Amino acid sequence: MKNFFISILFALIFVQTFAQSQPITVTGQLKDSTGITVIGASIKLVSISDTVLTGSDLDGNFTFKNIKSPVFTLSISALGFKAITKSYNLERQKAQQPISVGSIILIPDSRQLGEVVVDGTPDVLVKEDTLQYKADRYKLKENALAEDLLKKLPGVEVDREGNVTAQGKAITRVRVNGKDFFGGDVKTATQQLPADLLENVQIIDDYGDRANLTGVRDGEPERILNFTIRPDRNKGYITRGTVGAGNLERYQASVFAAHFNNARQISALANLNNTNANIFSLTQGTGGGGGRGGRGGFGGGNADGLTNIKSLGLNYRDEWSKKVTAYGSYSIASRDNNTFNRSFQQILDTTSVVQNLDFSNADNGNLSHRFDFNIEYKIDSLNYLKITPRFSYATGDAVDISTFSISNDDNLFSNGRINDFSDSRSPNFSTAILFNHKFRKPQRNLALNADFSTNSNLRNQETENFNFLAANPNDLEYQRQLIENDNGNDNIKLGFSYNEPLSKTAGLEFNYEYNYNNIKNNRTVFSTQTQNATPIIDENLSNEYEFQFVTNRFGLNYRVREAKYNYSVGMGVQPSVLTGNAITLGTTTKTKVVNIFPSGRFNYKFSKTKELTVNYNGRSNQPSYNQLQPVVDNSNPQFPVRGNPNLEAEFNNNFNIRFNNFNAESGRTFFTNISYNFTQDKIVTNTIRIQNSAIGALQETQYLNTNGFYAVNGFYFFSKAFNEKKYTLGFRGSANYNNQVSFINSERNIARNTVLSQRLQLQIQPKEWLEIVPAASFSYNVNDNTLNERANAKVNTWSFSFDSKIYFTKTFLIGTQADKNLNSGFNSVSVNPFIINAYLEKQFFKGKTGALRLSAFDLLDENVGVSNTVNSNIRVERESNRLAQYFMLTFTMRINKFAGKNNLEEMGEGQRRWRGSNN
Numbered sequence: 019m020k021n022f023f024i025s026i027l028f029a030l031i032f033v034q035t036f037a038q039s040q041p042i043t044v045t046g047q048l049k050d051s052t053g054i055t056v057i058g059a060s061i062k063l064v065s066i067s068d069t070v071l072t073g074s075d076l077d078g079n080f081t082f083k084n085i086k087s088p089v090f091t092l093s094i095s096a097l098g099f100k101a102i103t104k105s106y107n108l109e110r111q112k113a114q115q116p117i118s119v120g121s122i123i124l125i126p127d128s129r130q131l132g133e134v135v136v137d138g139t140p141d142v143l144v145k146e147d148t149l150q151y152k153a154d155r156y157k158l159k160e161n162a163l164a165e166d167l168l169k170k171l172p173g174v175e176v177d178r179e180g181n182v183t184a185q186g187k188a189i190t191r192v193r194v195n196g197k198d199f200f201g202g203d204v205k206t207a208t209q210q211l212p213a214d215l216l217e218n219v220q221i222i223d224d225y226g227d228r229a230n231l232t233g234v235r236d237g238e239p240e241r242i243l244n245f246t247i248r249p250d251r252n253k254g255y256i257t258r259g260t261v262g263a264g265n266l267e268r269y270q271a272s273v274f275a276a277h278f279n280n281a282r283q284i285s286a287l288a289n290l291n292n293t294n295a296n297i298f299s300l301t302q303g304t305g306g307g308g309g310r311g312g313r314g315g316f317g318g319g320n321a322d323g324l325t326n327i328k329s330l331g332l333n334y335r336d337e338w339s340k341k342v343t344a345y346g347s348y349s350i351a352s353r354d355n356n357t358f359n360r361s362f363q364q365i366l367d368t369t370s371v372v373q374n375l376d377f378s379n380a381d382n383g384n385l386s387h388r389f390d391f392n393i394e395y396k397i398d399s400l401n402y403l404k405i406t407p408r409f410s411y412a413t414g415d416a417v418d419i420s421t422f423s424i425s426n427d428d429n430l431f432s433n434g435r436i437n438d439f440s441d442s443r444s445p446n447f448s449t450a451i452l453f454n455h456k457f458r459k460p461q462r463n464l465a466l467n468a469d470f471s472t473n474s475n476l477r478n479q480e481t482e483n484f485n486f487l488a489a490n491p492n493d494l495e496y497q498r499q500l501i502e503n504d505n506g507n508d509n510i511k512l513g514f515s516y517n518e519p520l521s522k523t524a525g526l527e528f529n530y531e532y533n534y535n536n537i538k539n540n541r542t543v544f545s546t547q548t549q550n551a552t553p554i555i556d557e558n559l560s561n562e563y564e565f566q567f568v569t570n571r572f573g574l575n576y577r578v579r580e581a582k583y584n585y586s587v588g589m590g591v592q593p594s595v596l597t598g599n600a601i602t603l604g605t606t607t608k609t610k611v612v613n614i615f616p617s618g619r620f621n622y623k624f625s626k627t628k629e630l631t632v633n634y635n636g637r638s639n640q641p642s643y644n645q646l647q648p649v650v651d652n653s654n655p656q657f658p659v660r661g662n663p664n665l666e667a668e669f670n671n672n673f674n675i676r677f678n679n680f681n682a683e684s685g686r687t688f689f690t691n692i693s694y695n696f697t698q699d700k701i702v703t704n705t706i707r708i709q710n711s712a713i714g715a716l717q718e719t720q721y722l723n724t725n726g727f728y729a730v731n732g733f734y735f736f737s738k739a740f741n742e743k744k745y746t747l748g749f750r751g752s753a754n755y756n757n758q759v760s761f762i763n764s765e766r767n768i769a770r771n772t773v774l775s776q777r778l779q780l781q782i783q784p785k786e787w788l789e790i791v792p793a794a795s796f797s798y799n800v801n802d803n804t805l806n807e808r809a810n811a812k813v814n815t816w817s818f819s820f821d822s823k824i825y826f827t828k829t830f831l832i833g834t835q836a837d838k839n840l841n842s843g844f845n846s847v848s849v850n851p852f853i854i855n856a857y858l859e860k861q862f863f864k865g866k867t868g869a870l871r872l873s874a875f876d877l878l879d880e881n882v883g884v885s886n887t888v889n890s891n892i893r894v895e896r897e898s899n900r901l902a903q904y905f906m907l908t909f910t911m912r913i914n915k916f917a918g919k920n921n922l923e924e925m926g927e928g929q930r931r932w933r934g935s936n937n
Contacts, residue, residue, distance in 0.1 A: 056078050070082050161212070191242040268904045272288065353382075378418055390407070400458070414442045445473075481654075529571075543559040559650060576588060634674070638670070704721065728756075736749045748780070789822065872905070875903060
């Protein structure tokens with residue numbers, strides 16, 4: 019028995035000694051008092067057996083491996099924070115691996131406020147199809163909005179109307195925490211959400227829900243924004259309201275309110291204005307870089323015409339249970355616009371040029387409803403279901419009174435007037451269903467999707483054409499038509515994707531997609547050539563037409579995913595059938611095409627901030643019913659249009675190379691993108707000269723398929739930050755070449771269009787009270803034709819802009835905005851507008867929650883819209899009216915509260931520092 023107890027004693031000593039000798043791993047995370055992670059901190063662990071030093075990573079995390087003793091001391095120091103020392107005895111937790119010390123809160127060092135910026139840390143992370151910007155790395159004043167933050171991000175641009183582009187491509191949708199916000203409306207999110215609400219801004223090339231679940235990317239992506247909310251801002255509310263009045267009966271009123279309770283988010287938005295602010299694009303601001311940012315709350319001065327807007331929107335998101343998440347939105351909007359246009363159109367003929375000088379006065383009104391909802395059901399760890407119903411209903415009416423003057427080689431052919439009246443209504447409904455099943459074998463996956471939609475458009479049109487031929491100026495060619503167009507489109511899309519792993523890093527992907535599109539068009543035309551007579555039905559211009567476009571797409575891809583790179587190569591086969599049935603005429607057509615095309619994608623990740631992506635995809639595009647309709651549309655008698663029922667679907671091929679690089683050490687950012695696009699069986703126009711003095715017709719447009727259409731596009735962006743981002747120099751350039759094919763009198767014409775542009779911008783923010791952003795850009799647009807050089811053109815535009823904000827005191831500021839364009843090469847446009855806007859703002863109350871602003875728009879009263887567009891053998895120069903000089907006084911009130919603090923309490927610290935100083 020004695021030996022037994024001695025053996026037990028030695029065994030316990032051995033176990034204890036062995037346990038103490040086992041190394042442990044210690045982890046933790048550093049945060050500031052607001053919950054933002056602290057990166058680049060120095061952490062030192064000291065114990066009897068260890069003295070180890072490490073740093074916190076991009077998420078504030080730190081790790082110590084192979085630590086011999088569970089009793090130790092951590093000493094932490096970080097720029098802008100007070101140094102702290104904490105002791106730990108983790109004897110009881112040493113069996114757990116790794117051992118976490120949890121979150122450690124660092125206290126700001128007030129002696130360093132406004133002075134310290136953490137350098138050498140990535141502001142931008144590259145994650146294959148995603149660029150992620152850390153929101154708190156950029157200097158912004160309090161009360162700034164998400165749009166103000168976007169203007170600071172390298173490679174992101176926000177124009178005067180609030181439209182957002184990233185790396186040269188337009189942002190089409192916005193999400194918040196991965197879910198659509200107000201149906202994805204871009205301006206609603208960028209112009210309503212406070213910047214200090216955001217943790218990250220992500221620019222994503224989105225290939226759809228199925229790709230997000232399976233990782234299999236196919237087709238052309240949509241470029242979207244995703245805002246992630248700071249954890250400490252996920253519980254609270256935001257309210258902001260603006261009222262304003264000005265001269266010339268200008269007015270605006272808006273309110274935005276949002277409530278956040280972790281997963282539950284409810285938002286409401288209302289807007290009423292006649293300052294051209296687009297639907298859900300409000301013009302409020304609380305100043306200081308908040309509010310409307312560089313635009314300073316000037317409304318939609320760069321939108322054509324004058325617009326009255328009324329809108330209301332609701333957004334909802336919640337987790338109904340641990341397995342079910344629901345989110346959606348509803349909006350109603352009324353928009354009335356009046357636009358005066360002066361356009362000069364050049365239409366190339368084989369030996370001459372047809373010129374059409376047109377003056378129009380158009381009134382357009384519409385009322386639209388939009389509803390969308392999403393239900394995500396995580397059935398279990400292996401199965402996922404998403405259902406997305408959408409509904410929209412729009413009504414509209416339009417009146418367009420225009421005069422025209424048509425010449426042939428500067429010789430007047432005819433002139434006259436067109437009166438056009440129309441009304442329409444368009445109900446649309448769709449449902450998307452996605453089911454995903456993960457097999458127990460890793461990487462084996464099956465995704466099923468089904469999309470159903472039905473869309474219709476009923477349009478009634480009355481048009482009167484008064485045409486005086488130059489050869490007989492006293493003889494009037496008159497036409498009045500009543501046109502009823504009833505269009506319907508039913509679509510069914512079914513598909514699946516199956517992934518079969520071959521190894522831990524390689525696998526095969528099988529995919530299939532069935533697409534059925536049934537389009538019906540019932541066109542009834544009543545016509546007369548006698549004034550004051552009742553139009554009668556015209557059988558030659560009326561037709562009931564129906565066509566179906568059916569495709570079956572089969573694909574097989576081999577995919578490899580390694581730590582540094584991934585790629586896929588494969589092949590696709592897509593047979594398509596286009597069947598047309600002219601019911602009135604009693605004729606049918608049918609075309610069959612089989613497209614065989616490769617597919618491929620390669621991605622190489624040099625580091626967290628440098629990446630290369632190469633991608634190829636192909637898709638078919640069906641003709642429209644206007645292009646197929648086998649009757650003449652002569653609602654504009656001078657330029658009738660005739661469809662071609664024998665058209666085939668076109669097939670588009672796109673090859674793309676993208677390189678992203680951000681260097682944290684030097685502050686340099688470089689993005690570039692090159693794409694090559696060519697189209698087989700491209701649907702193009704054939705313009706036929708049919709000069710007929712009896713009816714006044716001059717040219718008829720027809721359609722046919724041809725090859726030879728291609729485009730090459732290149733884009734780059736480079737920026738360099740200096741002196742802790744007080745100065746940022748940015749270059750942006752693009753080169754686009756389009757080889758457009760058209761036919762003139764059945765002769766082939768190549769229209770070569772080259773557009774080169776270069777922009778230079780400097781962001782200057784040396785002091786907290788001063789911000790200046792000057793910029794200059796140049797564009798060169800040249801167009802030449804192989805068939806007739808007489809319509810060749812070169813258009814150059816120099817553009818200069820200047821934005822500034824100056825704080826004379828902590829609560830008093832002045833902002834300016836100036837734009838100057840210098841145009842050359844236009845035939846009929848000679849204006850070079852110089853637009854100057856300015857505002858004076860006084861902020862009130864603790865936390866600057868109130869702001870009174872006096873704004874002056876277009877001080878020189880020169881605002882006008884100018885454009886130049888080229889499409890195959892047609893060039894159009896256009897000049898239009900825009901919102902001109904006015905003055906407005908607005909008052910804005912903002913009240914926010916998050917996690918037990920309201921903005922009145924929390925702004926005490928915020929007023930003493932910049933966001934982005936990491937203090």
